Amino acid sequence: MKITDVETYIVGNPWKNWLFVKLHTEEGIYGIGEGTLNGFAKTVEACIHELKHLYIGMSAFDVEAITLRMIRDVYSDGGQIQGSALAAIETACWDIIGKATNQPLYKLLGGRCHEKLRCYANGWYRGPRTPENFYEKAKTVVEKGYTALKFDPFGSAWRTVERKDFELALNIIEAVRDAVGQDVDILIEGHNRFSVHTALQFAEAMLPYNPAWFEAPVPPQHISSMVEVAKRSPIPIACGEDYYCREQFAELLKHDAVHIIQLEPQFLGISASKQICGMVHAHNGVIAPHSAQGPICSVVCSHLNMATPNFYLHEIFDEFNEPWEEEVLTPLFKIEEGYLQPPERPGLGVDLNLELMAQHPYHTGNWIPLFKQGWEKREGNG
Incomplete structure (x- = not known):
């Protein structure tokens, strides 16, 4: 179940831009995942693509090895950004494993x-x-x-x-x-x-x-x-x-x-x-x-x-x-x-409903400014 490619999508949810991935395999089975991080959608997206040379070509079943490559082998602490990129890819791998074995994730x-x-x-x-x-x-x-x-x-x-x-x-x-x-x-x-x-x-x-x-x-x-x-x-x-x-x-x-x-x-x-x-x-x-x-x-x-x-x-x-x-x-x-x-x-x-997602693009104001007066209204920050 070799990983061949990754696609990323940002959806302009008004209070936090959502980041999703679609991970493809040789067998045609794909998995989806999420890398959303308040205020850093494009940053995590860049991380997913910058690190893809570490997981493209690996088996989607080898989630622990993929984790080591994306976290340990980089030898840098990217914190929540690196963790969000890893989680997006690993979640998509588990989705692929479940589809390949015909079992729900739980x-x-x-x-x-x-x-x-x-x-x-x-x-x-x-x-x-x-x-x-x-x-x-x-x-x-x-x-x-x-x-x-x-x-x-x-x-x-x-x-x-x-x-x-x-x-x-x-x-x-x-x-x-x-x-x-x-x-x-x-x-x-x-x-x-x-x-x-x-x-x-x-x-x-x-x-x-x-x-x-x-x-x-x-x-x-x-x-x-x-x-x-x-x-x-x-x-x-x-x-x-x-x-x-x-x-x-x-x-x-x-x-x-x-x-x-x-x-x-x-x-x-x-x-x-x-x-x-x-x-x-x-x-x-x-x-x-x-x-x-x-x-x-x-x-x-x-x-x-x-x-x-x-x-x-x-x-x-x-x-x-x-x-x-x-x-x-x-x-x-x-x-x-x-x-x-x-x-x-x-x-x-x-x-993922790709057609609906395409109707709501990324916007820089889509994040929660928790230390700004009136953030509870969730009107964005743009």
Whole structure:
């Protein structure tokens, strides 16, 4: 199953340009993958083509060897850019393997571990940063059947916040709790915003609203800071979406402080992601993979989650995008009453709608400016 060529496609999703690949083989079987990275679509695309001399001619079944060539052999740390390029190619390889063996991806990763996957909604709070908007939007989410939802109430905050803004964030959290009741999990997104002290102040202040987790409250580079917050916070801490290699997770897990791990298959590839799930399992932790890059990423996570015993929650962003975007993949990948099943067709079980994709070209303004006032409106940055 020798790889012969790669094609790349950028789709102008208004809040983040999506990058997809199509990997071809001698036998005519092709696989699809995704390399989306906020603000770096063309950069990752260039990386995929610059490194193709390392994987063209290899067997699509040799995913571990391809990983070594694209990561180790380059002998440079390209971080999330290099990881996104690797993940796009490796995902396409797994899609080819599934098609060649006539098996859905999750069966190749260990088989069915769950009856269905519980989802949490993200991206639903698009609009002004007011308690009223969050309240109304949260009620709509619950009406769709979701039993968990995530949101960032902190505006453009960075490291510290003024008292007025601190109180507004708490008022938003209170409004969401009032809207959804006590039986729905609320998940607070920090987006790596705060200093250790500010994060702990928020963790204490939000405790009355009983969040299920406080996500990425401090920047990821200093693992010691994340560990300090996790050990002192009364709210469980979740993190991991920023890491792009096993070693970073090993360093985090050895402190036995964070037990909700949000690995990002989009930076790691499927093989490393499965291995990290096992590492988390060995530390009595659970996984809730980051699944907000793009639609193929979400499908990949559905397969990984189904085959992982210590799965916790599946992130859903796709249902709250532009209406046309649900047709980027065929057949439709749908959530039913807050739960989903991975596709049962061979490989990933989905394909790209190239005709629709061509109608939505790349635009430089398509990225999320998380530290710019009003980013919650998701109107782009152009």
